[in-house]
Amino acid sequence: MSINRVPLLDLAAQNGALKTEIMAAVERVFDSGKFIMGPFVEKFEKEVSSYLNSKYALGVSSGTDALVLALMALGVGKGDAVITTTFSFFATGGAISRVGARPYFADIESDTYNICPRSAKKAIIKAMEDGYKVRAIIPVHLYGQCADMESIMHIANEYGLYVIEDAAQAIGSCCIYKGEAKQAGTIGHIGCFSFFPSKNLGCLGDGGLVTTQDDVLYDKLKLLRTHGARPKYYHAEIGGNFRLDAIQAEVLSVKLPHLQKWHDGRKNNAKQYRQLFKESGLLEKGLITLPAERYPNLNNGHIYNQFMLRVQKRDDLRNYLTEKNIGNEIYYPVPFHLQKCFADLGYVKGDCPEAESAANELIAIPVYPELTIEQMQYVVDSIKEFYAKEN
Ligand SMILES: *Cc1c(COP(=O)(O)O)cnc(C)c1O
Numbered sequence: 541m542s543i544n545r546v547p548l549l550d551l552a553a554q555n556g557a558l559k560t561e562i563m564a565a566v567e568r569v570f571d572s573g574k575f576i577m578g579p580f581v582e583k584f585e586k587e588v589s590s591y592l593n594s595k596y597a598l599g600v601s602s603g604t605d606a607l608v609l610a611l612m613a614l615g616v617g618k619g620d621a622v623i624t625t626t627f628s629f630f631a632t633g634g635a636i637s638r639v640g641a642r643p644y645f646a647d648i649e650s651d652t653y654n655i656c657p658r659s660a661k662k663a664i665i666k667a668m669e670d671g672y673k674v675r676a677i678i679p680v681h682l683y684g685q686c687a688d689m690e691s692i693m694h695i696a697n698e699y700g701l702y703v704i705e706d707a708a709q710a711i712g713s714c715c716i717y718k719g720e721a722k723q724a725g726t727i728g729h730i731g732c733f734s735f736f737p738s739k740n741l742g743c744l745g746d747g748g749l750v751t752t753q754d755d756v757l758y759d760k761l762k763l764l765r766t767h768g769a770r771p772k773y774y775h776a777e778i779g780g781n782f783r784l785d786a787i788q789a790e791v792l793s794v795k796l797p798h799l800q801k802w803h804d805g806r807k808n809n810a811k812q813y814r815q816l817f818k819e820s821g822l823l824e825k826g827l828i829t830l831p832a833e834r835y836p837n838l839n840n841g842h843i844y845n846q847f848m849l850r851v852q853k854r855d856d857l858r859n860y861l862t863e864k865n866i867g868n869e870i871y872y873p874v875p876f877h878l879q880k881c882f883a884d885l886g887y888v889k890g891d892c893p894e895a896e897s898a899a900n901e902l903i904a905i906p907v908y909p910e911l912t913i914e915q916m917q918y919v920v921d922s923i924k925e926f927y928a929k930e931n
């Protein structure tokens with residue numbers, strides 16, 4: 541059977557294979573009547589902290605709320621500045637403004653698309669000159685690969701900053717820190733994760749997680765997760781409703797044991813693509829660039845939440861792929877420093893040139909674990925066809 545359609549993501553393939561177990565999990569919560577916090581959430585928190593090799597893990601309502609809660613727990617607010625990459629999903633930048641702090645955006649590395657440590661340092665100095673108290677830096681482990689944590693932690697120590705890792709796209713991803721393999725989200729002060737359905741570990745709706753290795757921060761995160769109530773109805777602090785639903789927690793408990801297998805599927809697909817693109821001849825012509833791996837020899841050095849191609853004539857290619865029924869997406873078309881909602885921060889075009897070209901040249905192609913070799917061949921053939929017609 542010849543292939544004529546490849547979706548960007550096939551959630552039915554993954555969740556469908558586990559339907560009986562997942563529905564049984566939903567039924568367990570239904571029958572227990574324990575919908576808010578309680579044993580299912582606690583059980584999942586234990587399982588996921590063990591998976592991540594993290595001292596603490598707390599289920600929260602989303603990856604976005606994980607970031608807001610992390611900033612609140614660190615007491616970041618008015619008069620403070622927080623440094624982050626200009627190139628990420630909106631939540632990373634939005635969370636900083638939502639707690640009343642001033643975001644300072646750094647440019648990215650041209651190969652990994654993660655925050656550039658040198659640019660981050662410049663942003664810190666600029667924020668200090670502007671009279672802000674720089675409190676934290678949020679590196680994002682974009683597309684499933686860790687930012688340069690060695691350099692980020694070094695800079696954070698130098699300036700006395702908290703480090704919040706946005707690991708929403710990188711659960712289970714590893715990097716080398718101080719000569720050891722470490723999991724994304726366990727190196728800085730707080731790690732933030734998302735279980736949005738399109739992440740490597742997705743639930744049946746919204747969900748997220750915060751991690752920390754610090755006893756005091758753990759207590760604070762836990763307190764603020766439920767309106768700062770301690771005891772119930774007594775509030776020394778203002779928190780929010782940042783809880784993970786028990787149903788989502790129990791579904792995640794079913795899915796978590798399969799996560800490494802799904803990472804492996806994505807990693808194998810990435811490897812397959814490398815081979816197919818090499819054979820296609822498109823690489824020598826400089827028409828496309830494959831994603832860089834910072835740690836090619838490290839297990840889970842890149843878990844490929846997204847497989848991003850850097851291409852010429854991106855928008856025309858995108859239309860062509862869409863015509864060919866090949867799912868694709870632009871992550872992300874507008875860097876934070878050029879978003880309308882941040883216009884008052886005074887950034888202009890040219891301030892973060894690497895992110896600006898990445899925003900114009902990157903395109904995501906399907907890499908989900910259940911993809912077949914025939915589907916990948918169809919994707920690569922279609923891209924080859926496009927450039928053959930163009931030239
Ligand atoms: C998905 C994502 C978030 C937000 O997670 P939600 O669960 O959708 O709120 C934050 N940061 C990054 C980098 C993400 O990819």
